[in-house]
Amino acid sequence: MFFVGEYEHALDGKQRFAIPAEIRDLLMPEVHGEAFIAAPGANGCLWLWPEKTFHELAGALGGSLLGDEDIQQLERMIFSQAARVPVDSAGRVRVPDRLLQTFGLSGSVMILGVRDHLELMDPKTWNEEQTRLRPKQGDLWRRARQALAERKA
Numbered sequence: 001m002f003f004v005g006e007y008e009h010a011l012d013g014k015q016r017f018a019i020p021a022e023i024r025d026l027l028m029p030e031v032h033g034e035a036f037i038a039a040p041g042a043n044g045c046l047w048l049w050p051e052k053t054f055h056e057l058a059g060a061l062g063g064s065l066l067g068d069e070d071i072q073q074l075e076r077m078i079f080s081q082a083a084r085v086p087v088d089s090a091g092r093v094r095v096p097d098r099l100l101q102t103f104g105l106s107g108s109v110m111i112l113g114v115r116d117h118l119e120l121m122d123p124k125t126w127n128e129e130q131t132r133l134r135p136k137q138g139d140l141w142r143r144a145r146q147a148l149a150e151r152k153a
Contacts, residue, residue: 001026001050003113008123010108015100016092017109023118024091038095039082041119046095046103048118051084095120 007020019027019036033051041047049057058079061071081102085093100106103120110126112119121129133140 001032002115003118005113006126007111008108009111011100011106012092014094015097016088016094017111018090018092019087019118020111021091023111023113024087027087035084035086036093036118037082038085038093038099039078040102041117043119046099046105046120047114048085048093048120049116053116054082 003023005020005022007022009017009020011017027050032053033055035051036048037051037054038046038048039054061075081099083096083099085095087093095105104122104125105120108123109120110123112121112126
């Protein structure tokens, strides 16, 4: 399943927001799990992975008992800050306050579908990032194609 799109949702009084219906409709508990895992993402945003996807990615890192030091540091950063966030019967999730504060989220959040995960960010920050990246779009496509070609070689 691919997550796509951008959605702006308000945090309610209990700091919950609704997972967009278009995304909820695609989630299958037996395939994706009953919850999301909220954790720091590679780009400084808060990322949400379907629970089973997160477990698969974590398993791909291998064990940390005798692991590479960089992997151990990444695991410490990710897993210590991660939280399991179940989807309630109304399709909402409640991200812990500590994560909302760390990532500067309050009032309203942008939910971005980014292939295998969702990213949460402040709407103003997202607008600024789009403005910054739009002129670079052609160059980003070119570099992505080049990276894919190098992988195939």
